[in-house]
Amino acid sequence: MVSTVFSFGLSGLQGYIVSVETDISKGIPNFEIVGWGDITVRESCARVEAAIKNQGYSFPLGKIIVNLAPANRKKEGSNLDLALAIGILASVYNISNDKLKNTALIGELSLNGTLRPVKGVLPMVKAGKLNGLKRIILPKENLNEAKLVEGLCVIGVESLSQALQIIINDVSFQNNSNPYYVSALSKDILEEDFIQVSAQKEAKRVLEIAACGQHNLIMLGCAGCGKSMLAKRIPGIMPPLSFEEAFEVTSIYSIAGLINNEAGLFTERPFRSVHSSVTANALIGGGRPVIPGEISLANHGVLFLDEMTEMTRKAVESLRQPLEDHRINISRLGSREILPADFLLIAAANPCKCGKLFETDKKCTCTPYQIKNYLSRLSKPIMDRIDMHLTMRSLKYNEIKKGGEECSAKIRKRVINAREIQKERYRNDDIKVNSHLTRGLIDKYCKLDEKSKNLISSAVDKYGYSVRGYEKIIKIARTIADMEQRSDISVNDVAEAMQYRWFDNTDKWGI
């Protein structure tokens, strides 16, 4: 008799149903899995056989063929173990397909038949719901994660026999209700709060603009001027994650196996701090099966590249496509996957070898040639895609601990207001923030008056901005106007925005 049991496969962020068909016939004892499984799937023969025996059931003697359908998609990982075992037992014990047809099974087996947690449960359960499944049995450790999907019954079990009992007795529990979701930003003063940052007025202003319009930013300044400190505080002034965003973030972490089983949905915006030794693949993702890279883990959050000048060229340049498209195509032999990568890039770097180029009393000891060399490590294509360039100076003693700084919550309130305006304006379009504006949408939403047009055209002539640079100026000006809740962009907004793109003008590198 052929039994059919359901489980899941993963492709990028999407799960899909895999039906596990088991046929046992007389012949020389053999156990074969067909249907394009990777090495982990093929190895599960041994785990399944041992687990069935050690749970006290008899393993059938005969020719066992398991087919994983659809056979044209590659299945990876150990999450099919439980389904394979139940498929064989259903065939042996003649469990009717009625009892199996609305159920899916996820889990890795140990040799004694207990279950181990697996990666990527959240997108799998979501796929189960979309495909109309009613009940999902999975390892107990993954239960919290699975409960985030509502309108579906998920059951956590510890062993193979428990899973079998549930199927035979057709046990059903209550469906998941709306998951409990509270923003982590409800505290008055965060651990990493802007109240702790003294002075640095200009940096704060620029960061606020960056948070409002999701404008990528590079900070240049000497060691100890507070680049990392400021970057860490950016998630705190960004608006809280919406439920959909939180779900997407949690799904990515689920695939990457980075989820904390106790906590449910991610409530904080991710902040991924990447060391300069990062490789291109670790940054954008890759491998077999595809593991999300740092840019996907930073989705809806902040990607912080410290010491960007020290990163390898390959790693930095690999950011070009995701910075434009807000997602990443990872093409490997046999698979093409698209992962989201909609992040706010915050980069930090020293302006020269000794780092002190911007300091007041010119303590910098580099020669002009060295400085030029050092800055040219920041390639033009990447700097073109980074909206704002901020130069920073370290604080003097009398500026430290001045007090009277704004707290993050206050700044966040303004950011949320600016974001609401953007959301309202783009409700019929496919974007949410100003930095995602396309050419057509710029013409539609960023109308400039005569004065601003004159200003920007003379600036383009004088400084040789690229078309992208020109668009970035308009986008930043749009954000500045939104922050002050004005519907029109004024000439001052454009003029201010131009100050944040000095890198376009190589004359300004002059020493």
Next chain:
Amino acid sequence: MDYIEDAAWIWLAGIKKPANKTVEFLLNEYGDIKTLWEMTVKKEINNNVYNNKKIHDKIIDDTLKENAIKQYENSLNKKASITHLGKMNYPTELLNVFDRPIVLYYYGKLPDENQLLLSVVGSRKCTSYGKFITYKLCCELVERGVGIVSGLAHGIDTYAHKATIDNEGYTIAVLGGGPNYIYPKENIALYNEIYNKGCIISENPPDMPPFKENFPARNRIISGLCKATLVCEAGKSSGAMITVSRALEYNKEIFAIPGNIDSTMSEGCNDLIKNGATMVTSSDDILQFFEIETQKNKVYENECYFGLSGNETILMNEIIAGTHDVYKLIEDIDLDFNIINSTLSILELKGLIIRDMTGGISIKIKK
């Protein structure tokens, strides 16, 4: 080996370095260079005349002569002109210097006898104050007919040359490498301008790359060419200070522009003033030295600042008053950061100021 005057001087300059004493001696002994050349070719020279075996061997060595002729032909190919102690157009001011170069390669036009020349030296990494003041002073001096000599380096040198070119004055760039070796590369546009309108001078033959050890020698030519040297902005130990010490050896006048006492980039200048250099607070100080009638030059002040809005005037006044730094402006002026930033953009586009990435602001001088 035929006698070619220029080649003979190249040969003579290459015999010993520094060459001046040897050259003087040899010329005294044999009357003129033609006789010397011909006698040495015929090997008719007596060992006892010059009581030095090494030099004697060298002056009768034919390969050195062949090299000199090659050198000469190469210069002709590169279209470089040659001047030497025997030529009338050798710069007179330089002639009076004890360690003057024997041969000079140049492009362009050598200075006339009456041309007033001032060497302008300073740091390569100058502040926005240094840039502004150099440009301003040079503009005013050039307008009154003073020629500017400098070294085509980054920083002060660049601004000194630029001011002269912008005002269609006469400028000389003295290079550390060959006269056709543009260093630093970024100044290629400036080099071409000077090539056409001024003069590019070097002691080294064309194609020779700039070696580190040639720069102090280059600096001696800069100070030697002029009656006076102006130090715009220099740290305590810098190339500019080498030029100054050579100028002092040659008995030239030293001018220095004072700077803030807490600025490391002005330490050298302030020290010079303390030790007796003439302090320069306006172009008049230098014009007086050149005995040019002074006339308070008001052209560059105030005139171009009409028609500014309220905030623009506030910022412009503050900048003119001496705050050449964005961060200081933010501290000093009671305006929001965003307003300051946008106003600076507008002032920059109006061509009144230049902001660099280090936060420095310099005032642009309108012609």
